[in-house]
Amino acid sequence: MKHSHSARIVPKKSLGQHFLVDDNISRKIVASLSVVPGDVVVELGPGTGALTRFLMERGSPLKGAAYVIAVELDPEAIHFLSSLGLGDGLKLVKEDMLKLDFNALSKEFRRPLKVVSNLPYNISGPMLARFFDFRHTIDEAILMLQKEVAQRVLSPPGKKTYGVLSVLLNYGYWVEGLFQVPRGAFRPIPKVDSMVIRLRKRESPPKSLVADHAIFKRLVRKAFQKRRKKVRNALFPFNGIDERGAFERCLNEANISPDLRPEDLSVEDFVDLANVLYTHLDRSKGS
Structure with a gap:
């Protein structure tokens, strides 16, 4: 009708x-x-x-x-x-x-x-x-x-x-x-x-809470700007982390292979990586 x-x-x-x-x-x-x-x-x-x-x-x-x-x-x-x-x-x-x-x-x-x-x-x-x-x-x-x-x-x-x-x-x-x-x-x-x-x-997040929502959004947006590149290149440098060894240690700590592409990362992967990067940046500020 x-x-x-x-x-x-x-x-x-x-x-x-x-x-x-x-x-x-x-x-x-x-x-x-x-x-x-x-x-x-x-x-x-x-x-x-x-x-x-x-x-x-x-x-x-x-x-x-x-x-x-x-x-x-x-x-x-x-x-x-x-x-x-x-x-x-x-x-x-x-x-x-x-x-x-x-x-x-x-x-x-x-x-x-x-x-x-x-x-x-x-x-x-x-x-x-x-x-x-x-x-x-x-x-x-x-x-x-x-x-x-x-x-x-x-x-x-x-x-x-x-x-x-x-x-x-x-x-x-x-x-x-x-x-x-x-x-x-x-x-x-x-x-x-x-x-x-x-x-x-959601009453609770898929896995864990995002520590810093600005970093999480920035990470996700940056990732899909170069979605066909491998994560090690699509996301580096990130937010002041401009030493490749330090960035790849963050990937390792988040249990993310640097050879994956952004479209292969789950929501939980993005949360884990954002939180590791936040912790790294927080430590850098305090040192």
């Missing part, structure tokens, strides 16, 4: 807008979100309200959630959503999702957040990276992504699709692919298919 709300707003290429117009898909996405009474649901980029209308059942948030906070940058969409009269439990926030402070929102409402979004294709990468930064604040997220991006998030080590997002998100969340969405469910029709995934916060 298609709805006609999107006809009233012209999608903006600059914002990467492709409006979801299939109500059955909208219902399925919203039904995938685990909501209990009192939850705070954040919808990123609601656009014409394809998901918002189902998050706000009969004028109240889904399943007794305290609020649905719809974060939208497009003033035209904000005006349109406010005209729908969806209920007092809907809070419209004009904000760039790439600048949204999830920690401040969580603190304001004194609870973790649930997130749902049909993410704009043109900012899905940087937005997904932010989920790593806010992994302690976001309990669960149901996200519709370009299929290719979703496959990168879901990818295991050793695959060509395995990369930065695979490592960062699988460190902070249990990641699950839910279902595919055909391009005909959108207006304008995109050139790619989409996929819906679930991120569910």
Whole structure:
């Protein structure tokens, strides 16, 4: 079943807008979100309200959630959503999702957040990276992504699709692919298919805690800039460790063969190496 709300707003290429117009898909996405009474649901980029209308059942948030906070940058969409009269439990926030402070929102409402979004294709990468930064604040997220991006998030080590997002998100969340969405469910029709995934916060990391998150992110990003090189070359020099012998001792301490390629390293391998490098750098500062 298609709805006609999107006809009233012209999608903006600059914002990467492709409006979801299939109500059955909208219902399925919203039904995938685990909501209990009192939850705070954040919808990123609601656009014409394809998901918002189902998050706000009969004028109240889904399943007794305290609020649905719809974060939208497009003033035209904000005006349109406010005209729908969806209920007092809907809070419209004009904000760039790439600048949204999830920690401040969580603190304001004194609870973790649930997130749902049909993410704009043109900012899905940087937005997904932010989920790593806010992994302690976001309990669960149901996200519709370009299929290719979703496959990168879901990818295991050793695959060509395995990369930065695979490592960062699988460190902070249990990641699950839910279902595919055909391009005909959108207006304008995109050139790619989409996929819906679930991120569910890990209560504990895959193996051990990252000692320094900045070093961990820097390590992962550097690794996949030269993904076809061996680890000994892809990651050296790193963060002030510019003596090759010292770097290879760090690899050895983390039980990582210098002849592996970055795409062969598991999330746990990256954690171990980041922690060894952090300890080495910490000792260097103290000496």
